[in-house]
Amino acid sequence: MFLNRCNAIVCGLLCVLSSLALAQGGPQVYDEAHYQQHHIRQLQETPEGLDFLVLGDWGRNGHYQQRQVAMWMDVAMQQLDGDFIVTTGDNFYSNGVASIHDPYWQSSFEHIYQGPHLFEDWYAILGNHDYRGNWQAQIDYTHVSRRWQMPAQYYAKSIALEDGASVLMVFLDTNPLNPEYQHEAKYAATQQQDASKQLAWLKHQLANSNATWKVVIGHHPLYSSGKRYGKTSGIRGALEPILEGHQVDAYFAGHEHDLQHNQPEGTRVAHFVSGAGSEVRPVAQREFTKFAISQAGFATVGIDKAHMNVRFISADGKLLYQYQIKKDNS
Numbered sequence: 001m002f003l004n005r006c007n008a009i010v011c012g013l014l015c016v017l018s019s020l021a022l023a024q025g026g027p028q029v030y031d032e033a034h035y036q037q038h039h040i041r042q043l044q045e046t047p048e049g050l051d052f053l054v055l056g057d058w059g060r061n062g063h064y065q066q067r068q069v070a071m072w073m074d075v076a077m078q079q080l081d082g083d084f085i086v087t088t089g090d091n092f093y094s095n096g097v098a099s100i101h102d103p104y105w106q107s108s109f110e111h112i113y114q115g116p117h118l119f120e121d122w123y124a125i126l127g128n129h130d131y132r133g134n135w136q137a138q139i140d141y142t143h144v145s146r147r148w149q150m151p152a153q154y155y156a157k158s159i160a161l162e163d164g165a166s167v168l169m170v171f172l173d174t175n176p177l178n179p180e181y182q183h184e185a186k187y188a189a190t191q192q193q194d195a196s197k198q199l200a201w202l203k204h205q206l207a208n209s210n211a212t213w214k215v216v217i218g219h220h221p222l223y224s225s226g227k228r229y230g231k232t233s234g235i236r237g238a239l240e241p242i243l244e245g246h247q248v249d250a251y252f253a254g255h256e257h258d259l260q261h262n263q264p265e266g267t268r269v270a271h272f273v274s275g276a277g278s279e280v281r282p283v284a285q286r287e288f289t290k291f292a293i294s295q296a297g298f299a300t301v302g303i304d305k306a307h308m309n310v311r312f313i314s315a316d317g318k319l320l321y322q323y324q325i326k327k328d329n330s
């Protein structure tokens with residue numbers, strides 16, 4: 001009887017330890033119960049419109065808060081019936097990837113963003129850290145992965161909405177446009193591209209589009225309430241006249257490891273930073289800051305004929321901020 005009791009105790013302990021191990025390191029079960037327990041309040045789908053996420057500065061093998069952000073991204077995509085995910089660059093820290101076979105693709109992308117609703121298209125751009133590795137491999141991975149979409153260093157996508165509106169999305173490679181990299185050896189690869197050719201292409205895309213909404217995505221912010229406050233004049237000088245002159249509605253960037261909405265007085269373009277995919281840095285209130293927070297998270301964007309709604313979601317599934325841009329159709 002004593003041995004039977006000991007065996008029962010041992011079995012019980014093993015069951016408890018097994019359950020703890022599964023809870024701490026086992027695979028997440030994405031079922032109905034999971035989505036009932038995990039819900040982002042005030043986050044709703046855009047009827048007859050477009051819903052997508054914006055994530056930046058994320059690839060760190062699951063470290064910092066990358067896994068938590070990924071889990072809530074899946075929840076957001078489930079609630080929104082999301083169409084796709086946009087990245088603002090710095091996809092792999094600290095030195096990009098070596099090739100399409102680099103293990104980093106699995107450990108920092110495929111095995112992290114594995115929720116069922118994250119298997120939609122990912123429209124990616126290059127950040128400065130991506131240029132410290134084999135940047136061409138990130139383009140080539142488009143032919144390996146069904147969801148990874150980076151057909152070139154810069155590209156555009158036009159989307160027709162069910163309500164009759166349309167969206168032009170322009171994905172830039174801001175690295176060669178940033179003057180501060182012209183004399184940095186570690187970013188020498190950024191200077192191999194013809195920056196003037198990309199700017200001419202950008203002007204052509206914007207000037208020849210009749211889209212209801214024009215959205216531009218780049219890695220470097222034109223305004224920053226974070227670490228690089230006062231140090232963005234170079235990239236701003238290259239891009240702001242074009243964005244303002246062609247009536248762009250919103251510019252999304254990363255590079256700064258935080259969440260920001262900046263709107264300088266007298267400007268049209270709304271500037272958003274979504275660079276809090278893993279590690280975060282301090283922010284401060286600046287003269288153009290509408291919102292800035294040092295928390296891990298991502299942005300959701302909902303667009304229909306009349307409105308663009310931008311929301312910031314934290315790594316614990318809380319709605320931190322929301323802002324609506326109204327389209328003047330008069």
